[in-house]
Amino acid sequence: MELRILACIYHQDSTPCIIRLLELTNPTAKTPMCCYAVHLVQLTGSLVPHLVHHEPGKSAKFHAKDSSHIINAFRLYEQECNGNVVVNLFTSISPFSTIHEEVCRLAAEKSTSLVIIPFHKQWRLHGIKNIVEARSVNRHILDMAPCSVGILVDRGTLSASKNNNLYEIGVLFAHGRDDREALAYGLRMAKHSKAALTVIHLIDLARTSQDYHEMELDSDIITEYKIESAAKRRHSYRQESVNDCVELIRLITSVENSFDLILVGRSYRSRSPLFEALTEWSEFPELGFMGDILTQSDSRCRVSVLVVQQQISGA
Numbered sequence: 001m002e003l004r005i006l007a008c009i010y011h012q013d014s015t016p017c018i019i020r021l022l023e024l025t026n027p028t029a030k031t032p033m034c035c036y037a038v039h040l041v042q043l044t045g046s047l048v049p050h051l052v053h054h055e056p057g058k059s060a061k062f063h064a065k066d067s068s069h070i071i072n073a074f075r076l077y078e079q080e081c082n083g084n085v086v087v088n089l090f091t092s093i094s095p096f097s098t099i100h101e102e103v104c105r106l107a108a109e110k111s112t113s114l115v116i117i118p119f120h121k122q123w124r125l126h127g128i129k130n131i132v133e134a135r136s137v138n139r140h141i142l143d144m145a146p147c148s149v150g151i152l153v154d155r156g157t158l159s160a161s162k163n164n165n166l167y168e169i170g171v172l173f174a175h176g177r178d179d180r181e182a183l184a185y186g187l188r189m190a191k192h193s194k195a196a197l198t199v200i201h202l203i204d205l206a207r208t209s210q211d212y213h214e215m216e217l218d219s220d221i222i223t224e225y226k227i228e229s230a231a232k233r234r235h236s237y238r239q240e241s242v243n244d245c246v247e248l249i250r251l252i253t254s255v256e257n258s259f260d261l262i263l264v265g266r267s268y269r270s271r272s273p274l275f276e277a278l279t280e281w282s283e284f285p286e287l288g289f290m291g292d293i294l295t296q297s298d299s300r301c302r303v304s305v306l307v308v309q310q311q312i313s314g315a
Contacts, residue, residue, distance in 0.1 A: 001031075002032050002033065002034055003025065003027070003032070003033045003034070003113055003114075003188075004034045004035075004036070004110060004111060004113055005022065005025070005033065005035050005036070005112060005113065005115075005116060006035075006036045006038065006103070006107045006112045006114070006115045007022065007035060007036070007037045007038070007115075007116045008040055008115065008116065008117045008118065008141075009038065009039050009040065009070055009118065010040055010118055010120075010122075010134050011066065011118075011122065011129070012066040012069045012070050013122060013124060013129070014118045014122065014152075014154060015070050015073045015074075016073070016159035017118075017152065017154040017156070017159040017304065018037075018116060018118070018152065019073060019074070019077050019159075020158050021306070022035055022077070022085070023077070023192075024158075024169070024189050024192050024261075025185075025188060025189065026188055026189060026191050026192040026195075027081060027085045028084055029083070029084060031188075032083075032084050032085065033084065033085045033086075034086045034110075035074070035085060035086070036088045036090065036106065036110055036112065037070065037074050037087060037088070037089050038089075038090045038091070038092050038103065038106065039066070039067050039089075039091045039092070040092050040094075040099055040103070040137070041092065041093045041094075042094075042095065042096045043093050043094050043095050049093060049094040049095065049098070049102075050093055050094075051090055051091070051093075051106070052090060052091040052092075052093070053088070053089070053090055054067075054071050054089040054090065054091065056075070067091050070089075071089050074087045075087065075089075088110075090106070096133040096134070096136070096137055097136075100137050100140035100141045100144060101144075103115065103117075103137075103141055104141065104144045104146060107145060107147055108146040112147050113147055114147060114148045114149070114150060115141060115148070115149045115150070116149075116150045116152055116306075117137075117138050117141055117149065117150070117151055117152070118134070118152050118154060119138070119153040119287075119295070120132065120133075120134040120135040120138060121153075121295075122154060123155045123156060135286070138151060138286055139286050142266075142286060142309055145311070145312075146311070147311050148181055148308065148310050148311045149309045150185075150306050150307065150308045150309075151266075151286065151287060151291070151306070151307045152304070152305075152306050153291070153295050153304060153305040153306075153307070154304050155302055155303060155304045155305075156304070157260045157302065157303050157304045158260055158261050158304040160260075162194065162260075165194075166194055166195065166196040166234060167192075167194055167196065167260045167261065168196050168258065168259045168260050168261075169186060169189055169190075169195055169196065169197050169198070169260065169262075170198045170199075170200065170258065170259040170261070170262045170263070171183050171186040171200070171262075171263045171264075172200050172202065172252065172262065172263075173200065173201050173202065173218075173222070173265075174202040174204060174265070174268060174275075174290075175215070175268065176218075176265060176267070176268045177214075177217075177265075177310045178265030178266045178268070178288070178308055178309050178310050179218070179264070179265035180217060180218065180221050180265070180310070181265065181310035182263040182264055182306070182308040183199065183221050183222075183225060184221065185263060185306075185308060186225075186263050187221075187225055187228060190225075190228060190229060190232075190235055191228075195234075196234035196235060197229065197234075197235045197236075198237075198258075198259070199222075199225055199236070199237045200238055200239075200251075200255065201222060201237065201238070201240070202240055202241075202242055202248070203239055203240065203241040203242070205241055205242065206242075206243060206244060222237075225237065245275075249293060252290060252294065253300065253301075256294055256299075256300070256301040256303060257300070257301060257302055257303055260303065260304065261303065261304050261306060262294060262303055262305045262306070263305075263306050263308060264290040264291050264294070264305065264306075264307055264308070265288065265290075265307075265308055265309070265310075266286075266287065266288035266291065266307050266308060266309040267288050267289075267309065268288075268289065275289050283296045283297065284296070287305075288307055288309075291305060291307035
């Protein structure tokens, strides 16, 4: 089936990373992809909010700053995909207090499976750019999106040219629906010829209660990955047992710079003290436990991270 993704962009600097992420999503003739790329522009003054569709071959009546660079980059990407990707380009000009409504409406209207949004802190050569207003936009999208959501923390490792080398992608898998969604995305990436996927399965020894239905679903997707990767040397799987949050943090920091991209789930429905303790010093709750550890101000992680939240029922 065609995979439909809505990719949001606050600043043109995010474009290379998002395009590389779409490329690694592995669009092919059998598994095509439709991308809706939306440049989010904060409305100022007394202008009326509106959504501009940049149709190919037609000159748009309005171009926001940087929109032309974003449009050209996505058009070039579409051409390079030889018909495996269809790109639809938009500019949304609205107050940031309500722009999430436009994003969610478009996602529902186009029946997208995933919305990708850049993290509000963006690492650049000249320093960290902090789009403060974007943080509340991202939180609203997480709460209201009619599909799954991925927050992309771009540190430049994904968009860097690899020539003939593989892109090393890691999935930190503990349990739960968000981790399953992250691994499902990783499974699609694993079919790309330039992707090497490593799944690190965290065994939570501190968990006091078990949801056997959730455990069965977790086991099913882990088994699917093992079958898919069995004949491919570039993919790997390993289990790591952790007793407490200290061991968890130590494990994450030991592997965090081993990849070009790390995929993690956002939240866990668990009574485990392993995760409950981590909420006490969470700097970015919208990234979940492990996403927060990888992105905190004092983190030594220099790798791009995608934090995935599976669709919230009834959103």
